[in-house]
Amino acid sequence: MTFINYASREINCKIVYYGPGLCGKTTNLQYIYDSTAPQAKGKLISLATETDRTLFFDFMPLELGTVRGFKTRFHLYTVPGQVYYDASRKLILKGVDGVVFVADSQEERMDANIESLYNLEENLEAQGFDLMKIPYVLQLNKRDLPNVIPIDELSAELKKKGEPVYEAVATNGEGVFDTLKAVAKQVLTELRKG
Amino acid sequence: MAETPVIIREHQFQKIKSALARLCVEAAARVVFLVDRDGQPIAFHGEIGEMDTTSFASLAAGNVAATNSMAKLIGEDQFPSVVHEGERESIFISVIGRSLLVVVFDERSTLGLVKLRTKKATFVVAEILEGVARDSADLTLSESSFFAEITDEDIDSLFG
Numbered sequence: 135m136t137f138i139n140y141a142s143r144e145i146n147c148k149i150v151y152y153g154p155g156l157c158g159k160t161t162n163l164q165y166i167y168d169s170t171a172p173q174a175k176g177k178l179i180s181l182a183t184e185t186d187r188t189l190f191f192d193f194m195p196l197e198l199g200t201v202r203g204f205k206t207r208f209h210l211y212t213v214p215g216q217v218y219y220d221a222s223r224k225l226i227l228k229g230v231d232g233v234v235f236v237a238d239s240q241e242e243r244m245d246a247n248i249e250s251l252y253n254l255e256e257n258l259e260a261q262g263f264d265l266m267k268i269p270y271v272l273q274l275n276k277r278d279l280p281n282v283i284p285i286d287e288l289s290a291e292l293k294k295k296g297e298p299v300y301e302a303v304a305t306n307g308e309g310v311f312d313t314l315k316a317v318a319k320q321v322l323t324e325l326r327k328g
Numbered sequence: 329m330a331e332t333p334v335i336i337r338e339h340q341f342q343k344i345k346s347a348l349a350r351l352c353v354e355a356a357a358r359v360v361f362l363v364d365r366d367g368q369p370i371a372f373h374g375e376i377g378e379m380d381t382t383s384f385a386s387l388a389a390g391n392v393a394a395t396n397s398m399a400k401l402i403g404e405d406q407f408p409s410v411v412h413e414g415e416r417e418s419i420f421i422s423v424i425g426r427s428l429l430v431v432v433f434d435e436r437s438t439l440g441l442v443k444l445r446t447k448k449a450t451f452v453v454a455e456i457l458e459g460v461a462r463d464s465a466d467l468t469l470s471e472s473s474f475f476a477e478i479t480d481e482d483i484d485s486l487f488g
Contacts, residue, residue: 136333137368141341146368176382190390195382198486201478206486209367209386225393229366315487325333326478
């Protein structure tokens, strides 16, 4: 839920990175964190297990600049991808303004992508949202790996509506900011519609 | 479409700030925060020092969300308050509708005092927040046109 504070002249929005386990959600956030100037970001909080798998969520606040005198701050979250953390995933979608679905392009992860996308729809619905109406971007990650499914095939399988689709290699930052910009733009456009 | 935005006006923000300031003094707290249940910080009063208030707000909301889900699993509707007691610093969180009143206190205060004063403050804060919710739903014409005036160029300029 977008939060607009007239006193401090701030707009705060929440964006959630969703997707199957090990698809690169945390890597997206880590890249954004590493490439952003210190004054534009807060800490990257990672509630992870000892083996660096996300346990509850990763979080980082990112200040993008000013729109008509209002500072725009995006709160970026990831969810834990593993199937058995569904209760946590549901909680993190509360009050979401925009969603990025990070798909793993490898052939053997196709079923996991489909399952996670279905889970996203279900969990959004549980929080009163409709995937078809919410700002949404599809990122096809891990494009540098040898066993990836062709873009057309992957898009045809995972695309839900006319959402923007970006190819990405989150480990080196390819497509990471394009994805973020696309979802942030949709969130602000939504705000404009009122 | 996402939910209706929450819009806090200047006068409401000042009211919230003074309610937090009063609670901070009365409860002998170190710092008092008002946080939205989705993790957005709304306001605070007190000594924050080097504390990262944005992360604090997000984690407080995550904490309450997790404990409330635990409550449901054992047949409770929710836990209206959550306490974390540390060796020196402690945290008391009270749920007010879709917001959280978070009191950080140390050995200068006691849990009993904090609970008592927070209970009183929740009524005041709840009333202000009801006003915020009412006004947010009833977006005034000038405000809706303000956001409608945001152009594609404004949005693009954010991304350099």
